[in-house]
Amino acid sequence: MRSGTVSLRRLPRSRLFILAGIVVALAGFLGWFATGPLNLASADDQPLSQGKPATASSLEGQGYPAKAAVDGDPKTRWSSAFSDPQWIQVDLGAPVAVGRVVLQWERAYATAFEVQLSVDGTNWRTAYTTTSGTGGTQSLTVSGLGRYVRMYGTKRSTGYGFSLWELQVFGSSSGPATATVNPPASPTTTQPTSGGGSSTGTGGATGGTGGTGWVMAPNPVTNVKPSHEVPPNKGGFHEFQANCSVSRSNLADDPIVFPGLPGASHLHTFMGNTTTNAATTVESLTKGQTTCKAKGDLSAYWMPTLLNGDTPVNPVGLQVIYYKAGVTDYRTVRPFPKGLRFVVGNAKNTDADKFLAATEEGFECGNSYKNKNIPLTCPSDRSVQLNIRYQAPSCWDGLHLDSPDHQSHIVYPVDSHTASGWVCPDSHPVAVPKLEFKMAWPVNGDMSKVRFTSGAGPTFHYDFINAWDERTLAAMIEGCIVAARQCDPRGHDGRDDQQPAPYVLNEQYLLP
Template identity: 60%
Template sequence: MRSSPKRLSVLLVGTALIAGVLGIGTMASATDPADGIPPAVAAAVNHTGHRMAASTQASGDDADGDGYIPAVPPVTGVVPSDATPPQAYFHEFQANCSVTHTAPDDPIVYPGQFGKSHDHTFLGNRSTNAASTTGSLYGGSTACKAPADASAYWMPSLYKGEQKILPVGPQVIYYKAGVTDYRSVRPFPKGLRFVVGNPMQTAQEFRAHKGFVEGWECGDSFFNTDFPASCPSRPDVQLNLRMQAPSCWDGLHLDTPDHKSHMAYPVVKPGTNDNMCPASHPVALPMIEFKMAWPVNGDMSQVRLASGRGYSFHYDFFNAWEERTLKAMVDHCIVGGLQCDPRGYDQNNPGRGAVLNADYLLP
């Protein structure tokens, strides 16, 4: 019997135990790859820090409720590029998006279950809620500068005491090349979604996370895994965080039960300093990097996340870009080796032009 892409990852693992766990949705004994359990076995971790089984309820884009959403068509036959491209210091563009609303919803981890999650701060698509699907997000109203970016971005809400603190204005969301051969990067498939980080991670695990960049910072305080005890009380000082997402895709699934296993971080090519996608996840996609800033400073002892301490930070991405626009931005800015603003314009290379017009639309 020929296996569908949806079941391929289970078959590749090659044990009846794993197939049984994923097939019937029973409780797993571990919830994250950090526990030493293969990601395909790990049950999804909910955003309150409790352990949960893979979903067995049909909801949203997951018609049969098994946690796997297949890519149609799948992307197969890709070999990770280990080539060395022409030198280009930058290969990125910005998708600047503002906060739209907050809600205790998570359409990836808790699809269709309103109020099930801890509180999240949503950016980009204005309609994101527990019932969001690819169809409901695609073409929707957005707080991103490019109207074609109807993607949903969200993270745990930040509080100081009982006051919810929201980032003000457009936040920088980079789309970069995570692999050395930036020419091999292709656009996200429509409907791809994933979670970056783990609300249950320890401070040490957060620091060791492959997406960790500079941790929490404010003023002259950098590389903090938890919130600094204090930040300079000046109008120009905000609390900042940068965190990068995995950028290598298995080509088979738009989501998996743990919301991570279909994605992977690049690996180092043996004998070099070059990054390339692993054979298990051969498709190079843009690397998303959150660069968030919260208007809070002074005494930070009461600052917390809805998910807990500072090192519980994580975020979610649900792709709903209009395909032609995303491809044009990826091809011009990432594959083209440029440092682009949200219009796809590199001020250091004005002769290369811009992708979008003054209204941030594809001509």
């Protein structure tokens, strides 16, 4: 035996057991490091996905839930049904700049799959794709903005399902300034589900993650009680029109739901202010121009873009946005505060009856009215357009310019079931104008492929940021709504030729 070597046969049995244990442990560690579940994060680089809500298209059984793939425990796993395709997704709670996704596969891995990102849980962008997956632990470099991160498997490696020990997402919640997401052209890029799984996120037009939650009004309105008085001309008109045309189209920005995040929303069609984008503020609107007739109306109005197939369809010419009294005592209606913003409707709505209740006649085309959804056909006549008249809430809490869901600070009036008619609730006592979008799109004939970028008809919604010149808005409300008139965009009621009402605005649509 050469000097410096040790014969294992001469070692005591106890020392052999110790040495063997060390060898086995080291081999196990190296094997685990090479092929087993591996946490690639350091102590200061923890996965943003850990402990966050997770959903999946299906489960192999109750013992393999989606949450097991984001619990940080390498001994628990998600496993799907035994079919293609299947998916699992995690809701990070807010849009982040995603830089890396780690997939720790069980033996039932995907040979073909995609890693997809979404800011709203509806429209998805592919950040990574492969058709030659090898399983094990895969650390994938991706780049994009996403609140939701999804593994979408299209081909299994075995006869079993897809199975993950861990799905880990790494990135920056603040995100680099260059982080953007390329929006899909239409909702058809959303992958079909199998097993009926769905997202539990609240992105989209209501409940988005943008903004700062409750935003206090600089001049709150307090000590106001809802009016139960019965005014004269109770059943008359109390309104004026804002006639506005499209100012920007097919832009995937939403300064209410996703402020400061360009490209984060589905496509929108904007009216009114010509500068509206993801970076919009009240100050920037005040410096902009408008496509509305009233030059003092610098407000931002927008809605999801209508698609016919994959082709965007914009309203042509001036569209009508009514400013009406939503309460019976129209004399109590006062102007919006500068900077008030809200969202009307819900981009994820599936309740067609609830949608219909907030409209005048539902979707209209030709002689067809009260449609809960976009009709499948309309008369093939050039004069026929798809119409909607959708009404906003008009009772403000008097305290906040915005709320976390962009709706809680302003609600609909309630029916008093008395002579007082419609009144504001005590929680939201300040009566403000009721906006009513009256939109018309030049589509007719076969309507089977007509939809919004948010989805089917009941997902229609619209957004508003008030940037009216304060004196102009106050004069229009006083001269039309409070004065019980039916005014045009100049604040003129021409119904009575014998006693014509005065104009609020001059021929240039400016306040004299």
